[in-house]
Amino acid sequence: MMKKWFLALLVSFPLAAAEPWPEVKWEVLVPKHWNPAKKFKHLDFSKLQDSDPRAMELLDEIKQEWDNAPIEHSLNGKKMRIAGFTLPLERKGDKVTEFILVPYFGACIHTPPPPANQIIHAKSKIPLSGIQIMMPIWVFGTLSVQRGDTTWGVAGYGLSVDKVVPYKEKKQ
Amino acid sequence: MRAVLLLALKSAWARRLTLGITLVSIALASALLLTVERVRHDARENFSQTISGVDLVVGPRTGGVQLVLYAVFHSGAATHNMQWDSFDALSHHPAIAWAVPIALGDSHHGFPVLGTTPNYFEHFQYADQQTLQMSAGRVFGEVFETVLGNTVASELGYHVGDRITLAHGLTETGPSHADKPFTVMGILAPTGTPVDRTVHVSMEAITALHLDWTGGAPMPGFSIPAEHVKKFNLIPKEVTAMLIGLKSRSDVFRLQRHINHYRGEPLMAVMPGVALDELWQTLASVENSLLIISVLVVLVGLAGLVATLLAALNERRRELAILRSLGASLGEIFLMLTTEGLMITVLGVTLGYVLFAVGMEILAPMVQTQFGIHLHWRILTVNEIILLLSIIVTGFLVSLIPGWRAWRMSLADGLTPRI
Structure with missing residues (x-):
């Protein structure tokens, strides 16, 4: 009798209860069926000549396609933890209240910048101490999908931060 | 015990000139350290708040x-x-x-x-x-x-x-x-x-x-x-x-x-x-070297303290020997010497804080006009309290040296007249 009850309990509380902030990888933020090269399938690069101005134009177009990268709407409201590099936006004293999270080091200084679906705009109600520029970090919080401006800006990800933990390399 | 401390005070008062100079050097050193820390902190805060x-x-x-x-x-x-x-x-x-x-x-x-x-x-x-x-x-x-x-x-x-x-x-x-x-x-x-x-x-x-x-x-x-x-x-x-x-x-x-x-x-x-x-990354090395220099100045001040106390020890052989012969224990002698060092450190740090506070009051308007950095008037930040406490702890630790020397000096050593 006791055993059955215990089993029922186990089933009704799946693993999610044990992990309130499941880990999310950056790839998940890119919609599965999105293919930036789709538009350019008909193009044959071998037919372009060296230093063809069209090649440059094409590159610009592909870049633009990346800039307008769509986001995964199903992630709205999902609790998660994600690792990335920080770029502080707003400070309160030496603490940070708003920052941008990007998947790779130096994303803010070097071009090309990451596409819109690889940038998370994180806000924290409690000012966070010890956040520096391009610092690897685990962010725990709830993801939200921000409606973008219709003409230029595409939608982006926002994150309301519950807590942050410095990122440490996993031991092999 | 109280009698020993009172004696320690009186003995220190008798050597007020040398001890006073040591005290001033510790005061200046701690004032410098506090100033560097405050200016560094406020400059950074000012910039990020702008x-x-x-x-x-x-x-x-x-x-x-x-x-x-x-x-x-x-x-x-x-x-x-x-x-x-x-x-x-x-x-x-x-x-x-x-x-x-x-x-x-x-x-x-x-x-x-x-x-x-x-x-x-x-x-x-x-x-x-x-x-x-x-x-x-x-x-x-x-x-x-x-x-x-x-x-x-x-x-x-x-x-x-x-x-x-x-x-x-x-x-x-x-x-x-x-x-x-x-x-x-x-x-x-x-x-x-x-x-x-x-x-x-x-x-x-x-x-x-x-x-x-x-x-x-x-x-x-x-x-x-x-x-x-x-x-x-x-x-x-x-x-x-x-x-x-x-x-x-x-x-x-x-x-x-x-x-x-x-x-x-x-x-x-x-x-x-x-x-x-x-900008901070470029300035970090300058900031750190300033901080290191002021920490070194504090250490120099404390080394001066030990040197003064040790030098005085030679003059005080008679004094300590008489105290021993009157019944003071080795522990009391040790305590007397260490207390003296600690006292001078604490007084020095206090005087240093006063110097720092007065200096900030005078400097703040100048820094504001010259560099546009607004220095806040605060009693002390956590960092500054930590710095001051670590000066006092270090002062106490180095004061153990003269205490230990006095402990090692034998009673006979002090009473035997040497020609």
Whole structure:
């Protein structure tokens, strides 16, 4: 009798209860069926000549396609933890209240910048101490999908931060 | 025990000159350490509090740090301007929520003059997203109207309704714009940022001032009176920089790239936070070396303390031996010597704090005018308390050395007269 009850309990509380902030990888933020090269399938690069101005134009177009990268709407409201590099936006004293999270080091200084679906705009109600520029970090919080401006800006990800933990390399 | 401590006090008083000098050296060392720590902390805080809510600073191509320094902190000078057309085109970009131009170059009694639009007062934010507030009057509307930062008004004693003239260039010795006086329309509430030290005028005013100028000097034999400037086209041709706020802050990289690749003219966009971090990284080594030097000075002061106490020990052989023979235990002798060292350290640190507090009071206005850094009056920060406590602990630890020496000295050693 006791055993059955215990089993029922186990089933009704799946693993999610044990992990309130499941880990999310950056790839998940890119919609599965999105293919930036789709538009350019008909193009044959071998037919372009060296230093063809069209090649440059094409590159610009592909870049633009990346800039307008769509986001995964199903992630709205999902609790998660994600690792990335920080770029502080707003400070309160030496603490940070708003920052941008990007998947790779130096994303803010070097071009090309990451596409819109690889940038998370994180806000924290409690000012966070010890956040520096391009610092690897685990962010725990709830993801939200921000409606973008219709003409230029595409939608982006926002994150309301519950807590942050410095990122440490996993031991092999 | 009390008798021993009283004796220790009296004995120290008998050697007040040498001990006093040691005390002063510890006091100076701790005052130096506190000052370095306070200035370092406040300078950093000041800088990060100066700008908030601005996503990009845009200007002609130069260094990112330099652009932010002159556009936001009004320190240093621009090497080049950007075209008004570029400002106009960029400010209509769909991703941009607001954009304000900034034109620098003129001054008023050493305070920089900033040409901008009334939008500046609405959008510019400092500290933790605080907007600028008027303490008196209103924002400028007409061409020859100005809004003063709080320090400008208080230092020069201006009130709403006063008339002021601006100087061309950044020094008082340069030619002046005396023919076109401005009326003070408003005074801003204090912010603790460079805004306090700025004279704000409209973009049109900057153009109007220089209508009859050529090559950095008034055109000889030709001048346009203030009442006629409106007959001319006052749309500026150039701006020094522009500040941008975005609709969505995650667009910042895309817009940054758009501006860096702007086809009209070579421009650059920097995120103010990134530029300031770059600046800190360059300054970090200077900061750290200052801190290391002041820590070393403290150590030198404490080494002086030990040397003084040890030197005194030789003179005090008789004294200690007599105390022993009168029944003082070894422990009491040890305690007496160590207490003396600790006492001098504590007194030194206290005196150092007083010196520091008085020095800050005197230095703060100077630092504010010279460097625009606002030093806050606080009793002590946590860091400073830690520093002071570690001086005291180190002082105690090094005082154990003379205590231990006295312990080792035998009774007979002190009583046997030597010739």
